[in-house]
Amino acid sequence: MFQLSKKIEYALIAIKHMAYGRRGQLFTTKEISDKYQLPYDLLAKLMQKLSKHRIIESYQGVNGGYILSRNPVELKVSEIIYAIEGKPSVTIVQCESETPENCSIHTTCTIKNPLVKLQSNINKVIDELTVMEMF
């Protein structure tokens, strides 16, 4: 039930790979997808999302590619998850972030409040892990 999606896995592998390079080094999507046997098209999309969220920086054209634009010491895994999924990594209780109308049992739901604490505790754990700590 709590499991990383393939997309997140691939993104983490790519980011970790780039973090190993020297500062300012360019990496292409092909290079990374080849080395780790990841589907090229899929990884390409992920790189674009990471780029839009300023986690990596893109250079188009021949000799183009991506560089890691964030310091691995500061870059949190939760940021990467957010960039790829487009939503916070932990949303145990959807109701909190939705209007009551979206939840069919809103008026009778008794477990919402207690689980908010659980949610923030898990959030804390995930927010603590940086890319640097994945080495």
Place this chain on the structure above:
Amino acid sequence: MFQLSKKIEYALIAIKHMAYGRRGQLFTTKEISDKYQLPYDLLAKLMQKLSKHRIIESYQGVNGGYILSRNPVELKVSEIIYAIEGKPSVTIVQCESETPENCSIHTTCTIKNPLVKLQSNINKVIDELTVMEMF
């Protein structure tokens, strides 16, 4: 990405409802599904699973129903999740519990080990929450 399934939500609501009753009190599926507006058939299945895992106890026939057979103080939310899903609540890194052959990028995956720590940290948080604490 980390989100409770409807099944888990419904199961938690039912368990919490039963925990409010006096010790040994019988509850029927219909009674609970009516009160909280949950789909009867679905809840019935969940009750059966909880029963199989000895979290609740079933009594068949007229005047039958379920009683909570565990003390809410000791009953962990993670146990309920396991009973419903049939697997541990947190399996961030599938590879750990699988044979390497099942993971297409097993030999090249670099993020497995670092995430195991994350996994056990999240596990700890979830294992700490009991039904009693949901009141």
Place this chain on the structure above:
DNA sequence: TATAAGTACGACTAACTAAGTCCGATTTCA
């Protein structure tokens, strides 16, 4: 200036999972 190597991006398909439904069987009380 043509070409190749790269990113950008939307649309589509396939596979899988979650949610919900249906139907019949069994148990038990009155």
Place this chain on the structure above:
DNA sequence: TGAAATCGGACTTAGTTAGTCGTACTTATA
């Protein structure tokens, strides 16, 4: 014997995830 309950498998529907495809844009360089 009939009603009220659990039991349990098969099925359908809806939504999500993973992956693919096609095309456009950008840029270095021969």
